[in-house]
Amino acid sequence: MDILWAEHSALTAREVGRLIADRDLAPTTVMTVLDRLTRKGFLERTRDGRAWRYEPAESRDAYIAELMLEALDLTGDRSAALTRFAQAVSGPEAEILRRALTELEEE
Numbered sequence: 001m002d003i004l005w006a007e008h009s010a011l012t013a014r015e016v017g018r019l020i021a022d023r024d025l026a027p028t029t030v031m032t033v034l035d036r037l038t039r040k041g042f043l044e045r046t047r048d049g050r051a052w053r054y055e056p057a058e059s060r061d062a063y064i065a066e067l068m069l070e071a072l073d074l075t076g077d078r079s080a081a082l083t084r085f086a087q088a089v090s091g092p093e094a095e096i097l098r099r100a101l102t103e104l105e106e107e
Contacts, residue, residue, distance in 0.1 A: 001042065001060075004043070004055060010048075010053035011055070012052065013031040013052070014027060014051070016030055016034065017030040034054050037054075038054065044056075
């Protein structure tokens with residue numbers, strides 16, 4: 001996913017395999033992982049000749065936000081979890097949250 005998010009363009013399995021510098025993976029392994037990520041909804045693919053081109057279904061930010069919402073669903077007390085989260089963020093991060101909430105209130 002990191003490679004596809006970083007490239008900002010649809011890539012073939014072969015291209016993804018070349019960009020994975022720290023591993024010597026068989027092309028079929030890369031294709032299998034990309035296919036599974038597609039079936040799970042993390043990637044979208046389009047035909048390009050005999051190959052498929054893969055790209056993320058969502059931005060990294062959207063994916064992380066979804067993970068955060070799923071984590072909130074796991075708690076029995078969302079208010080307590082949100083309060084704890086707000087207490088743990090840095091000053092600049094808290095300011096970003098304030099601005100985002102203000103913008104939502106103004107809409």
